[in-house]
Amino acid sequence: MPELKAIVFDLDNTLIDRNQAFRLFLEDFLARHQKNISKKDWKNIEKQDQQGYAQRLIFTKWFLNYYKLKDLSPEAFWQYMQQHLGNFVECVSSVKECLRVLNENYKLCLLTNGGSQNQRAKIHSAGLDNFFEKDKIFISGEMGFAKPSTEAFERVLAKTKTNPVETLMVGDHFINDILPARKLGMKTCWITSKPESGIQHTDYCLPHVGRLAEILKKK
Numbered sequence: 167m168p169e170l171k172a173i174v175f176d177l178d179n180t181l182i183d184r185n186q187a188f189r190l191f192l193e194d195f196l197a198r199h200q201k202n203i204s205k206k207d208w209k210n211i212e213k214q215d216q217q218g219y220a221q222r223l224i225f226t227k228w229f230l231n232y233y234k235l236k237d238l239s240p241e242a243f244w245q246y247m248q249q250h251l252g253n254f255v256e257c258v259s260s261v262k263e264c265l266r267v268l269n270e271n272y273k274l275c276l277l278t279n280g281g282s283q284n285q286r287a288k289i290h291s292a293g294l295d296n297f298f299e300k301d302k303i304f305i306s307g308e309m310g311f312a313k314p315s316t317e318a319f320e321r322v323l324a325k326t327k328t329n330p331v332e333t334l335m336v337g338d339h340f341i342n343d344i345l346p347a348r349k350l351g352m353k354t355c356w357i358t359s360k361p362e363s364g365i366q367h368t369d370y371c372l373p374h375v376g377r378l379a380e381i382l383k384k385k
């Protein structure tokens with residue numbers, strides 16, 4: 167097996183718990199309107215949000231309607247979300263420690279789907295800019311290519327001057343993160359608590375990214 171030289175990380179629900187940040191953000195927003203999120207509400211929200219993959223204006227329209235917030239347009243709420251979601255993001259210390267260790271031996275890159283402002287705010291708020299050099303952060307909204315397009319991955323490989331076989335892609339989304347990386351011949355690590363049917367298609371499968379340094383050390 168060729169020696170591993172670079173690791174490409176997904177951001178949302180890989181390095182940060184985006185779903186938790188999203189919930190905290192919505193709770194804060196609703197509290198300002200004297201509203202809250204019940205268990206049933208959260209189930210509905212999760213279903214509509216699709217872990218952030220639902221079209222944003224479709225989600226914001228649904229959400230404002232669901233909570234009968236008539237004074238705000240879906241566009242304005244989307245804008246507000248982009249400006250404030252980052253404040254609720256954190257990267258837990260075990261993940262930071264893992265990145266610190268990996269940083270000593272590998273080139274670390276970040277490849278994330280989303281708008282520039284939103285993703286940059288999350289990266290900064292989580293303190294992740296300490297672990298990734300400026301030119302190793304790739305955001306779909308800035309590149310014009312989004313995962314699962316293989317062009318997004320090829321862009322990262324070209325800019326970091328690494329071969330696919332020497333590069334490990336780490337992400338929580340099987341279709342967006344794992345399959346295209348695999349297609350290009352990259353190594354893959356799927357972050358999931360429910361491996362189910364895809365596990366035979368990945369090189370590593372972990373319930374939490376914080377364990378990656380330990381796993382790679384054993385190899």
Ligand SMILES: [Mg+2]
Binds near residue numbers: 176177180337338
């Ligand atoms: Mg993700």
